[in-house]
Amino acid sequence: MEFSEHIKTANVEDVVLRRPFYQPTKGTLCVTGHHLIFSNRGGDSARPFLLLLRNIDAIEKSVENLLGYSRLFSSTGQSQRPSVSSGTITLKCKDLCVLQLDIPGMEECLNIASSIESLSSLETVSEMYPFFYRPPFLSLQDQWGLSSTEQHYAQMKEIHDGWRVSQVNRDYSVSPSYPPAVIVPHSIDDETLVKAARFRQGGRFPVLCYYHRETGTVIMRSSQPLSGANRKRCREDELLLQAVIDGSELGYIIDTRSSQQAQQARMTGGGFESKSCYRGWKRLHRQLEKGKVLQESLIKLVEACGDQSHSVDRWLSKLENSKWLSHVQTALSTAGLVAECVERDGHSVLVHGSEGTDTSLLVSSLAQLILDPDSRTLAGFLGLLEREWVQAGHPFQQRCAHSAYSHVRLRHEAPVFVLLLDCVWQLARQFPLAMGFSEPLLLRLAKEVYASDYGTFLCNSDQERCVTGVKERTHCLFQSLLRANERQHYSNPLYERTELAIWPSIQPPSLQLWKGLFLQWTDDALHLVEAQKVIQNLVSQCHRPLNEKVENTDG
């Protein structure tokens, strides 16, 4: 299919663009297969404004037609004469920016709007922009992704005795959403894994995600067991979990559903690990919201942030009503619990909810950030995201199809990844020295996950990425973020590594609204960005002369 089929009007002159932080400007609007391009005709040398169509979440249009057919007037009156028929398109983007285009001519306006509507909601992966994006500084020959399971395993010498890499899923037949290789206990053979996988939803049998050196305990994750209404058992699954706590008397299962929800899941074939079958495993329930509830929370929050009313009461009541900060609190609290089991009690933990592709990943990756200094570096954090989200099969394409503005009926959308980023921001705010990366990185990721030049967040699983050729025909965002000049921009100038666990406070006053994301298009955010620059300058001023001197002395 050609993109041009969707483009009825490719160019419109004398369009006025209104966007945050800029004066309205007049220029030429151009629609291409993937972008809106706005160039300021003859104006300053500023580069044209480029908007990825994929970034557009909702489009609203209004047209005015005062004097019937106005073409006659507008074509003779040149640009001086105001066109009598005109339209306004409001674009609400997935990065929460709201833009407005005033377009002369009703027909043009409607054409542009319909092109945007159809092009921004294309669903065929291979037609998306990452398949066309070819920046000069990256080559398709580069490795796609930062690391593989095998490489990750190879780096962790200390687990080689007890754990092994299994290729049981090499053709994605055991679990379609798992990567080809996973880390499992040494004593469990592939045959057992295959059987255990049949007992877990989506074949997501328990796999290792983190090994804690200090206590020798681990964090595992999986999906729910398919025990069903008649309390089925699976010997292999029990063996697998037994092998995890081999030698120690206790392990914890953190179920991210309430116990009532877990009970109910049995009616639809799901379930939980019963005490009698899984000796030594203690189950704790922590209800984390996901899916529709979470998406609606985001929608309400964004709506509240856009409310220009001047009543504090109304704002606080809307903020409370959105429940977003409550979700942040629960996620951090559950991750804290997992970390506490591992670090303080010295017991291994298995995390799962139902599918094991959303809240389980949220909790396991936050727990790793709390515990593991390696995951708090810039590269380490991106590595964590790659392992725990991209490879682990978080269905990005489904979850991030639409954001907070869309009027489209919700299907699988849920801002789990945005919630993760918010929680990480809270951690970084509470421990400003501990993270090697800075807020701009989190903001960049929050934007890229919805609309990107890169292929990293395309598709729903590793398997889909292989089938559609994402790894061969797109570039990897993480690779790009680690290039020298980008790295500089996304590093935390105050970073100082600590080996200790960073226990976040989950008291309500300690958790704040993430202004940098939710209010990023307000002046307020501008002042904070300025402050960041001052910090950066300060640190570099402080360190530069000193480093030079030290070098001179050493020399």
Add this chain to the structure above:
Amino acid sequence: TENCKLYSRLLILYPGYGVVENVRLIDRTVSRKATVGTLYLSATHTIFVENNPETRKETWVLHSLVASVERPPTTPSGSHLVIRTKNFQVLELLVPQERDATDIHASLARLSRPEKYSELYCLSINPTANKEEREESWSFLDLQADYRRMGVPNNLWVGTPANSEYRVCDTYPSELFVPKSATPPVIVGSSKFRSRGRFPVLTYFHQDTLASICRCSQPLSGFSARSQEDEQMMQAIMKANPGSEYIYVVDTRPKLNAMANRAAGKGYENEDHYTNIKLQFIGIENIHVMRNSQQKIIDIKTPSMGDFLWGLESSGWLKHIKAVLDAGVFIAKAVAEEGVSVVVHCSDGWDRTAQACSLASVLLDPYYRTMKGLMLLIERDWVSFGHKFSHRYNHLDGDPKEVSPVIDQFVECVWQLSEQFPCAFEFNERFLIQLRRHVYSCQYGNFLGNSQKERRDMRLRERTYSLWPQLWKDRAQYVNPLYRADHTQTQGMLRPNTTPYCFKMWKGMYNRLEKSAPPRHSPADLLTAVREETQQLEQELTNHQEVAPRGTAHSGTKQERPGRPAPSTGDGSVDSPPHDYRSTQRGPPDPAMTLPLGPPKGSDPDDLSSACSDIESGVIDLSSRSSSGGDDCKDPESDEAIYCPAWSGTRGPDTGRLPC
């Protein structure tokens, strides 16, 4: 030991109950761990000293900062005492003998509610030891010089002797500035037409636009009364601004309140009687509403985010903060953008008026965003213009209905602004917290009494010290490292966003040192640390270059630098309990406190006078001194460092508290 000697000299023990042993200090977090120690009651402080010979941590609570002492019912293990301080900290003690608890309760109840000024700290503790130093401390700020800085007097505004010896208005300062055309009869006549004689006078003059901010109290207009002199006074104020044809009269009260006052013969200006005034109501609530609102925000103690936000909303506190800031913004915009003079009043013109005028000054003039500027501003708009400090902050046991957190709100507005403009203020949050603390603590003479006249009559300048030079001396702790005098945020008028989402709860003030929360961790503090560290490294580098082969003591790694203020951010320690992630239904989290505010600064613990004048914190911690073997490093966050011992431990022996 050294410390015992210190006590024996410091303590002027109350007969009968000076020292109680085997008292338990209970950690008010979930763990409710108790430390055993000895409780001392001195004339000025309650002091708890841990028995643990390793740490001997000390907790000091200034009597004048005690807000309440409660005695929950006695339990088999002893009697509980809960001490709440005016700076929102809570100390829970378990006393083994009921009789002792009764005694402590009774004496604290008495000590924390002085009946005479002479019982207050600044007047009872060795106040006049050094005459020269004392006099110097009072000449640290010069209000008249600040008026000269803004170009007053000039050909529009002149000083008037009308109020010398406080003849016209006993709550005003003796030196006042009025429009040049305002004759003495006009001044006196206007004064008679204003509540408590507080006639319109200049508080800020804006040199760029020649517009000014004047303040006064409500007119005694009732339903129909008018005063020719008062009308002439307003006319004179308008004339003193050559460029404008009208003035704003900002009544900071809600219109309904102002109307209600008319029945009592007071009220607001009738626009028909005054030529060319525009009356504007702002709607800041009265002191009673504010007192109740603050109590509600203090009482919010909930682990649930929903309940917290609901509590925040129902307290109304942020709504009031916004109203105060909105008043300041309105005035500042009128002056700087429209070039129109503003006359501000409320009822008596010493609470809301002080808030609105001083905030407008902060917004208008970058100078008031510096440390010295803010001191001057408080000295002018609050102290000299007769804000009733002793009544509002309950210095003496008095009418509880007079008490209200008026200056708290001003300080908080400045904090909210500093959150919005991180580079615009020379001082940090700690400076504001310390400022507010001293308004309540009475350790210095600045805020005693209710007017300049009262302070003069008490001869405070001869009997007490001024706070300002002390704060200035410690300014290193209070500097905002992001402040740049040449930064765009620093120039000209601040135009804050007052959309509701810009206001948040001031955690540093209301949830201080909650044990389970990570300590304050503003990047600003860290930067100060970075900067200090760099200086230190440079110093050492110089030393290193001078004494070249000096061995391996300084390997250049950051971890080994002494003196870095434990920057850390979190109780990242292994031994300190993480938060309660376990229970879904948590008990009340009870922000724990017991934490000292500032490091001790006296270099010689035996020197009584220095120890006294330096104990400026209600609750201080001497443990770093007693356990660090003479390491005199100053740790501005020492209070908080206690809760991140392991972290600070990784940085070497900088605090003397090692991880267990």
